[in-house]
Amino acid sequence: MNARRAWDRYRTATVFAVTEHLRNRLALVLVLGFVPLWITLVHLVIADGDVTFLLRASGEHLTVNGNHISQISGAVNAVTLIVGFMMFIVTFRSVGFDQRLVLAGYPRSHLLAGKLTALVLATAAVCAYATAVTAVYWTPERPVALWMALCGAALAFGGIGIALGVALRGELEGMFVVIMLSIIDMGLQNPVANPAADSDVVRYLPAYGTMQSGTAAGFVEDVPWAHMALGPLWFVCAVVVAGTVLWMRTRDRRSPLAGMRRGVPRRG
């Protein structure tokens, strides 16, 4: 009975979280239009000349097609912006509503699990689309690994979007921070702007793991699993921060009070 109730709560939270994403028309338009536009423009504009990229996973300098690796960084840029934006907006707009649900008795864990499930589904779909668009212009060595790498970056920015959504007070602030983070991240790791990208600083950027594992997926046989895991690690850290802030915001402040009796008959 309890398992059925828990499943009902999780299922309801998930269905509504997915519904919320599907009703975010701007995000859907961005997914359908921005992803192919960005990758196509990179394909048409960026030169085919060779660039050198330091693949830290193997410690070797790869010489790769500048247009192809730029498509990878463009795809990373597009999916991080879109998923970061989607998660920020959904989280930001529903904080008050979620607090009301929690005070009404909805377990936080079920609400959070529903939102995270929706994030994973949205990430998988958006990144599959970006990988498919990339595959129209050239054939990556390992397309599935490229999809997984993109998912890592999208998850990292999705987690950051959630954290910003619960921590910031203004919609514009959150949008601005997501965009700036993505610009800084991909600007510093862009193989054309910074061909070697061999500064240690880039290792601390959210999409670093994805650029490493995505480049490996595009041009070599080996899959650098440790670097592949960095995106999800960023995601976990961001969600822990978001969860802590959300817990502080939505906790029931009646409980610590002496004399408070909630849901049970009062003594006396």
Added chain:
Amino acid sequence: MVRSASPSPQGTAGTPAPATSTLSVRGVHKSYGHHRVLRGADLELPPGCLGGVVGENGAGKSTLLRILAGQLSPDRGEVAYAGRLGYCPQHTVLNPSFTVEQHLRFFQVAYDLPDLALAHELMDLLSFAGYRRHRVGSLSGGTRQKLNLTLALMHDPPLLLLDEPYQGFDWETYERFWELSARLRDRGRSVLVVSHIAFDTTRFDRLWRLEQGRPVPASTGAGEGR
């Protein structure tokens, strides 16, 4: 910051609420920085009572109600009540992406209700049953407020805390709100309404005017001004 209740000047901390009360508030203090909003608020609400707290803008009415609802922690004092409560916030707290029916479904799961019979009854009473499939983002302010109120009442709690619950209502709905409140009171529910408008005070069984951070008992007689 949450603090455990410490002994108040009235020495009530840790004391169970009187058996005759659904809600007991004793010595509640709350400050925002140097601004002292509540200065030892006391209030008792028995079962089957329709109570009102009135006061001017900024008097601390919403702060008091948010403390009672568990959204804010008091700096000091004690709040005790029996059973579950329903809280209708001053500003509609809804999700514009969802339909009215989806809101009801979400709160049905939150309240763990077997069905939505009471919610549908409330929708009929407040005349917005025709909007079930409408998304909240497309509703008028008055209809959103009806849903806001329905979400607070649909689990039939023994205690209702309503913050300016009739904002945006037309006259007919306003009248129906009072009919509904009276009906709930007659069924033994305790209802506490907070409002800055005090021209309908005869509808209350008990009335408090929030002055200098304390609810002061006031007359419910006709002709009560602000």
